[in-house]
Structures are given as C-alpha cells and as structure tokens.
Amino acid sequence: MNLGTKTLLAIFSTSFRTPVRFYYNNIRIMQTVTLSQTNDSMPTIGLGTWQLQAPSNVIEPTVLKALELGYRHIDTAFNYNNEEAIGAAVNEWINSGKGSRKDLFITTKLPHVGNRASDVRKFVELQLTKLNMDYIDLYLIHVPFAFVCDPEALTPVVNSDGDYLLDVTTNHCEIWKVMEECQREGLIRNLGLSNFNEDQIKKIMDKASVLPQVLQVELHASFQQQQLRKFCAVNNIVVTAYAPLGSPGAKDHFVNKYKYSPDAFPDILGLPIVQEIADKHGKTPAQVLLHFLVKQDIVAIPKSTSEHRLKENMEIYDFELSEEDMNRLKKLDKGEDGRIFNFLFWKGVEKHPEYPFKLPPQVIKE
Ligand SMILES: NC(=O)c1ccc[n+]([C@@H]2O[C@H](COP(=O)([O-])OP(=O)(O)OC[C@H]3O[C@@H](n4cnc5c(N)ncnc54)[C@H](OP(=O)(O)O)[C@@H]3O)[C@@H](O)[C@H]2O)c1
Numbered sequence: 211m212n213l214g215t216k217t218l219l220a221i222f223s224t225s226f227r228t229p230v231r232f233y234y235n236n237i238r239i240m241q242t243v244t245l246s247q248t249n250d251s252m253p254t255i256g257l258g259t260w261q262l263q264a265p266s267n268v269i270e271p272t273v274l275k276a277l278e279l280g281y282r283h284i285d286t287a288f289n290y291n292n293e294e295a296i297g298a299a300v301n302e303w304i305n306s307g308k309g310s311r312k313d314l315f316i317t318t319k320l321p322h323v324g325n326r327a328s329d330v331r332k333f334v335e336l337q338l339t340k341l342n343m344d345y346i347d348l349y350l351i352h353v354p355f356a357f358v359c360d361p362e363a364l365t366p367v368v369n370s371d372g373d374y375l376l377d378v379t380t381n382h383c384e385i386w387k388v389m390e391e392c393q394r395e396g397l398i399r400n401l402g403l404s405n406f407n408e409d410q411i412k413k414i415m416d417k418a419s420v421l422p423q424v425l426q427v428e429l430h431a432s433f434q435q436q437q438l439r440k441f442c443a444v445n446n447i448v449v450t451a452y453a454p455l456g457s458p459g460a461k462d463h464f465v466n467k468y469k470y471s472p473d474a475f476p477d478i479l480g481l482p483i484v485q486e487i488a489d490k491h492g493k494t495p496a497q498v499l500l501h502f503l504v505k506q507d508i509v510a511i512p513k514s515t516s517e518h519r520l521k522e523n524m525e526i527y528d529f530e531l532s533e534e535d536m537n538r539l540k541k542l543d544k545g546e547d548g549r550i551f552n553f554l555f556w557k558g559v560e561k562h563p564e565y566p567f568k569l570p571p572q573v574i575k576e
Contacts, residue, residue, distance in 0.1 A: 240280060241527060243507060245400050245423045246446040250347065252315050252424070254504045255524055256283030258452065258513030260290050261459050272515045273299035277308070279521055285426075285450075285511040287319035287352055288337055288364075297341035316341065317348040317426075317450075319404060320385070322556075323366055325356035326377065327384035334392050349389060349398040350426055353405045353553065355562035356380045366556070373558035380564050382410060383417040390420050400424065404452075405553075407566040408441050415445065426450040429508060430457075431484070431499055431539055432476040433548030439508075451503050453550060454510040455479055455496055460550055468555035476548060483538055491529045494522055501526045502539045546570055 242251035257276045262269050269292050273284065277299070286296050296316075304310060318341070324333040338346065356377040357366035367375040392398050402424030403411060415421055425442055429435050429451035442449050453460065456478035464470040478484060484495045491498070496512070500523060503510045512523045531539070552569055553559050560569070 240282065240524075241504065243448050243509060245448060247420060247423055248399055250315070250399055252348070252448060252509060253281075253283035254507075254509050255281070255500065255526065256285050256315070256317070256450075256509065256511040257281045257520070258511040259284065259286045259292055259296060260452075260513060261463065262513060262515060263291050268515060269295035270299040270302070272520075274303060275517050276520050277303045279517075280524055281520070282309075282313055283315040283317070283509075283511070285317045285452075286341075288321040288324070288333060289319070289352065293318060293337055293340035294342075297343060301342055311343065315347045316343065317350065317424075318346055319350045319352035320389075321364075322353050322355060322357050323359035323364060325351065325353070325380055325385060327381065327388050329359070330385055330388035331392060334389075334397055338397060345396060346398045348400045348402055348424055349392070350402045350404040350424065351382070351385060351389075351406070354380070354382065354403075354407075354410050354564040354566050355553075355559060356564075357556070368557075374556045376558065376562045378563055380562070382406075382414050382564070386414050386418055390418070393420060402426065402447075405551075405566055408438060410564065410566060411441070411445075411447075421445070422447055424448045424450055424509075426452055426511075428453050428549060428551045429503065430454050430476075430548070431478045431481075431502065431542040432456060432544050433546075433550070434540065434543040436543070439506075448507075448509060450509040450511060452511060454503055454512050455499055457550055459513070464550075464555060470555070475550060476544070478542070481542065483542065487531070487535050487538065490535075491531070493526075493529055496522060497526045497529075498531070498535075498539075501529065501531055502536065505531060505536070 241254045243254060244251055262272060273296055284296060286293055318337050320330060320333055358375040358377050360367050369375055389401050393401055400423045401420055403422050404426040411422060425447050427435055430453055439449055456476050461475040465472050479495045484498055488495045488498045500510050514520050514523060547570060552567055559565060
C-alpha cells in the first residue's frame with residue numbers, strides 16, 4: 211500500500227508497531243502499523259465484510275461509500291462469498307480516478323476447504339480472478355482445520371448425519387510453503403494466519419522462510435486475548451481484532467441458523483461502563499471499543515452497511531482514553547468465556563486434530 215498520495219501527510223515515525231498518523235484537511239483520518247517483512251502500511255481500521263453478502267447491490271455501494279469516507283483497508287474471505295462484488299467496487303473507485311490500487315490494503319483468506327498444499331495456488335488464483343486484482347496485500351489461512359471439499363460447489367462435504375467431513379491430513383507447514391511461493395511470484399504481499407493458537411503458530415515459524423506477519427483472531431472487550439497478544443508482540447506479529455464490537459450480527463445468525471443460545475453473546479456495546487466512558491468523551495460506545503483496541507496497536511475491522519456507522523467507526527482517533535478508562539475496559543475481559551466464534555456450528559469440527567481452541571467444559575457439553 212502506498213500512502214504517499216498528495217493529500218496525505220505522514221506525521222510520525224514509521225518504525226514497526228509505532229502507529230503512523232495521516233491527516234486530511236487537518237482531520238486525523240487514518241493510522242497504520244508497519245508490517246516487519248515488507249514495510250507495508252496496514253491501516254488500523256479496516257472494513258469487515260462478513261455478512262456483507264448478496265445481493266451485490268448492497269455490497270458495492272457499501273464498499274464505495276467506505277472508500278469515499280477514507281477506508282483504505284478491506285477484509286474479505288473466500289467464504290464470505292463477496293470477493294467479486296468487492297473487486298467490482300474497488301475497481302470502479304480506481305477507474306473513477308479517486309485513488310489507485312497501491313492506496314489500498316486488501317486482505318483475503320484461504321478457505322477451510324482449501325487447507326492443503328495442493329489447493330493453495332488454485333484458491334489464490336481463483337480469488338485474484340474474483341477480486342479482479344493482480345495481487346493480494348495480505349493472505350491468511352482462515353482456520354487451522356480443514357474439510358473435504360466438494361469439487362463442484364467448493365463447499366464442505368457434509369455427511370447424512372449433519373457432520374462435516376474432516377480432512378485430517380492438514381499440514382500447515384506444507385500449506386505455508388506454497389503461500390511463500392505465491393508471495394515470491396508477487397501474487398501476495400504479506401502472509402498471515404487466522405484463528406491459530408500459539409503452538410500452531412510456533413510450528414509454522416520453526417519451518418518458515420517468511421514469518422507470519424499478521425494474526426487475525428476474535429478480540430474485543432469481553433475477550434481480550436492477553437496471552438496470545440504477548441506472544442505476537444514478542445514475535446513482531448501484528449494482531450487484527452475480528453468481531454471488535456462483539457459481533458451483534460453474529461447473534462441472530464448463530465441463534466437462527468445454528469440454534470445457539472442467545473445468552474452466549476456478550477452485548478458489549480450495551481455495557482454501562484462503556485456507555486459511561488463514551489458519554490464522558492462525547493463519543494459512542496462503538497468508538498470507545500474501537501479506540502480501546504487501536505490504542506493498544508491492535509488493528510480492528512468493524513463491519514457495517516450503514517453510512518452513519520461506517521463514518522462513526524472511522525472517527526476514533528480524535529480523542530484519548532485515559533489510563534483509568536483503559537483499566538476499566540481491561541477489566542471487562544472474561545477470558546475464554548467471552549469467546550463467540552468457536553466454530554462448533556460446523557458439526558464435528560472439534561474432532562479435527564488441528565481444532566485450535568480449549569473450550570470451557572460448559573461449551574463442550576452443549
Ligand atoms: N477470521 C475470521 O474467522 C473472522 C470471523 C468473523 C469475522 N471476521 C472479520 O471481522 C469483521 C468484523 O467482525 P463482525 O462483522 O463479526 O463483527 P463486528 O464488526 O464486531 O460487528 C458488526 C455488527 O455491528 C453492527 N455495527 C457496526 N458498527 C456499529 C456501530 N458503530 N454501532 C452499533 N452497531 C454497529 C453492524 O451492523 P450494521 O451493518 O447494521 O451497521 C454489524 O451487525 C467481519 O466482518 C469479517 O471481515 C473474521
């Protein structure tokens with residue numbers, strides 16, 4: 211990503227993990243972190259796009275609106291089924307002369323059905339075609355486990371009893387090697403992981419020529435991932451927080467589609483402490499929750515289709531949470547009990563040898 215456009219002025223240093231701040235008309239609109247291998251700048255706020263699915267007449271205007279507002283980082287995945295529409299919006303924005311591909315940071319992910327060395331290149335090339343782009347800024351292995359792939363639909367094969375057919379031959383180091391090859395050929399700029407645990411990351415690091423640059427995991431006030439973040443800091447891995455607002459959209463989805471208990475979802479936007487801190491600063495709960503993450507050098511990728519909320523989620527750099535505010539928010543951490551995304555909706559997934567989470571007993575029993 212090239213942030214050297216005329217309207218943007220870099221103010222602070224560019225060393226790794228030091229946020230770089232950019233101003234437009236004297237308004238601070240973007241901060242970035244620098245990735246250690248390529249020195250690429252990754253904006254600390256990106257547009258999440260899970261549940262931004264068909265119809266494309268919602269996706270394209272949302273992405274275009276986000277770009278107009280100043281978003282330069284978009285997070286998608288093969289599994290979100292929206293790469294084509296996102297690519298169309300991005301290309302429309304570029305063709306209209308408002309910016310260039312180099313101004314953007316696009317993340318996408320290798321799906322669970324492609325988690326084998328022999329499939330990596332096929333998916334990278336397919337995803338580039340869908341996005342209608344020459345390269346991906348950041349390519350993540352979406353999840354550490356794998357399912358057998360239906361070759362026509364490119365979806366998991368599901369047994370008659372509803373269990374997902376596991377591919378237990380998963381070898382992360384072999385997958386990583388092919389990702390490195392794709393990087394050397396210029397198809398991908400940076401490599402990373404998502405939903406991996408510390409042991410799984412270490413095993414890849416032991417064998418890798420290129421170390422993981424980014425780890426994307428669930429992270430919000432109720433689930434702060436303290437230990438994993440320490441590990442990443444020591445190893446120069448940037449952490450991206452998914453579900454940074456506690457994923458209110460996941461609740462309806464998981465309750466309706468997968469029959470999760472509605473009680474399993476923390477309403478962090480509605481917590482009185484968060485509201486109180488927001489009122490004190492004249493900001494909204496969402497802005498407080500996002501600022502809380504970014505202030506700790508965490509990248510956040512909130513999703514919204516509302517223009518008002520897209521704007522709100524970007525305007526998080528013009529106030530400062532005090533040490534006391536930060537400490538109060540840190541106390542909201544419920545540890546493993548705060549996790550929303552355990553992936554048990556893919557029936558039988560916990561039996562995969564690379565299932566990454568140690569779940570509390572009450573969750574396993576469900
Ligand atoms: N790697 C992974 O396995 C993984 C898993 C999950 C998510 N992700 C990524 O992370 C992104 C973010 O996670 P997420 O979408 O689950 O959750 P999220 O960003 O925490 O929450 C999104 C939800 O919050 C609402 N919202 C957005 N801004 C708001 C605001 N300012 N005030 C009140 N409500 C607001 C949105 O509704 P409206 O759209 O109506 O505004 C939407 O329902 C995803 O979109 C995806 O890109 C990755």
